[in-house]
Amino acid sequence: MTSADYLAKLGGGDLDVLTNTVPSARNRFAQMGLVLIATASVAGISMYFALHDAVRVHWLPAMLVAACWMLLILNLDRVLIVSMAGVTSLPRLLMLALPRLALACLIGAVVSTPLTLRLFESDIDFVLGQTNAAASISNKETVANSPQQKTVDDLNSSLLEQRNILEGVVPLKTGSAEVKAIQRELTRLQERLPGVQHASEQADILVQCEGYGGGREDLDDPSRCAAKPGFNGNYDRYEAEAEVAAKALADLKDEITRVQSDLSGAEGSQRAASEVQLAALQEDAPAKIDKLEDQLAVAEANLETFTIGLANEAEGNRGLLARLRALSEVTETDPLLDLAHKLLWALFAAIELLPILVKILSSIGPRSAYDEAVALRDLGIIDTARMRRAANNRVEQDKVDVMVEAEKNMRGHEIVLAKEANVKVADAMRTVMDSSLTEWQKQVVANISVPGRQP
Template identity: 30%
Template sequence: MRSGTQRSSLRRRVTRRAVAEQLLTVSGANRDVLRDAPKERTKQVAMGAVLLSTAAIAAVSASYALHLALHFWWPFAVLGGVAWGLVILNLDRWLVVSTPRLKTKLGTLAMALPRVLLAVLIGAVISTPLTLAVFSAEISTEVQVMAAEEEDAFNRQLDEDSRYAQIPAWEAQIQALQADIAQPVTDADVLDDPAVVDLQQRIDEAKTRYEAAAAAFQCENDGTCGTGDAGIGDVSREKQAERDRLQREWQDLQQQSEPAKAQVRQQLETEEIQKTADQEAQLADLQERSADASSDRRAEIAAHQAAVGDSDGILARLTALGRISDADPVLHAAHLLLFLFMTALECLPIIFKTMLALAPPSLYERLVSLEEEKVEQRMRLRLQTEYEEAETLARSALTAAEARAARTLKAESRATGMVLDAQLDVTRDGVRRWRDEQLGATSAGEVREATPSADDLESLYKNDRLGSEDPRDGRLAGSSAPA
């Protein structure tokens, strides 16, 4: 049991040490310096943990933003959030590591201020999606209210739009035209014709007059009116004649009715053909205008519905949060405090590093400074040594070159002397041969006066050799034949 407990404790210590080493890597600490200052190790591990925490918060914020704004599937949104968290971790690590400590606090603050401002900007960007996530319920309600308001405004705009206001009237006209075209000429149309109406009116009037005349004749014949004498008399005969005339007139008019109706029907059918053609052209024009306007209206409605469907993004939610914050002071205060808290949390590493830079240097910082000075001194010494070695090598090479040049000059001088000696011997032999030839051709006295002796030539050559050691000098003996 005790052995298992010891192994478990050992594993925990190993795990903690491995995690601490990773956090030291994140914080950018110098492990060589930490070996000399082990108490500073905890502070650097805490700095790495803070950097890792801010990166984790950034990853969560980015995942929510990608899912909310771009409607990414959660696994892809999480992958994008992790990538963004690594970017923020790298950036925060650079801000922390690159914040220097200058000789004056004012200089340190001036150097750290741009980094702090950049950290505040990053914190504001990261904290915004988290703030929206905290107030998501209130924001969703307000987004629905905003969508309803936009829908009402859109409908009012459609109703007031002159392009679509005539669509109902056009549709009513289309229905009326279609019904009129589908209905042929009927008896009612014939009876409603003015000529038929006039003829029918005349028939009715003739019938009325005939019935009145027939009643007057019957009354006179019965003796109930008129003269009061029953039977047929002169007055009865007159009324009978009047009745018969009106009857014939009524019958004539009735006989004219059917031909007139037939003629009117034929005329109406002819007019109906032309009217139908005109109505069909008018119907086609109305249908085209109504279809175009209706298509534009449907397209605008579809675009509006698509916009309303996509109105649940970050911008809409920020607008909704602003509206409910303006309407509710308590929520406004809560929103502001939460936003500032999130931003400060994201800016914590660089703010903490700036505070350390403004405070007196810690042991770790002093050791790092000494380590940097030692590295600088070693570098200076190495560069100085390399310079001196290079200078020594250059001097040695120069001395060797001078020695080689001296040896070469001595060897050349010796070779030149040997060449001159050889030339002198050749010249002596030539002079002797020439003298012998001259002695054989002339007298000995003349030859002695005209020819210089060998000793004179050797003396002349020696004087010339002292004046020039160049074997190519043209004044050497034997270079030209005597005249």
């Protein structure tokens, strides 16, 4: 068998008809076989790219799976082609072709997607890089706000406190009501200080501007300063306001100093009270430090595992689904790229549809010589089968007739034999009866001949 014969058989041709009846149709079916091989090869290449690039499978198993996929697509396409053989009626051809076209479109979409991803690989990698970079930043924030990080921070704080205790530093109990009240008062005064200080500075600048004409550009409201400097009535008023502002600033600073002194005293009192317990705390500190260090080691290991998991998740987000999502994002932002994507998809889908379309176009019109030869051969096969069936029916009927006749003959012989047996039985019974009567007669005669003996 030549390579052309293999291709013709693959394309749906009958080698017996092509060899003996219509050899001129061999090239048409061989070309159809080449079309099937081409579409299956495109499907195999697409599967290889999908496995090797998107799923990250090693090239050898990816190639083996791609070869199996190519054979599967080749078989499916051949089934679609062969199932449409011999149909020339356009309505019936369309009815048969529609589900096959739908299946071919589905196969085309599946096959074209990995090839499209391969062709737009650089754009997709760029989008994936941006996505992974954003995910990395988000992961850092997630780690910083995670319960694992909070546990590590709390353990470090507790460990530092115990080490300070061991070194003689008394932990300050800043949570007491007195210290908190003083701290709130100090915070309130310190928040007022910038405003009061600014008001005092503005009052001094206004006095300088009103009396000597300098510093107008530093005033919040330059209109308050006269255009012509001088020691008029406004100057005296501004000078009095400056003295009031300076006194308010000095009083506020004195108040802040006093509150700071009170806070230092309150903290000192707390520290003095805490020093009483320092010996007991130092005695327990080594055991607590060992326990905290063990807990910290476990917490840091958990934090590292959590961080590595997030990093691996971000780095591994390069699979098929991520690439499809990236391709969608790229095409949404770039109309030209979207058009190229659609054209490529249409191209690969058309390649997959090519065998069905060629079969439909070649089936439209009158039957070819090959179709007529196949139809006549099929009719001959049907007629032969019918004649064989009729002959077999006659043979079987003859067998039944012979069996019936034999059964009838057997029944006739059985009747004759039964009659003869009945005659013989009757003769035998008659002989037995005659013999019995003769014997009885003899006994009666013998009894009568002996005197005094009763018969």
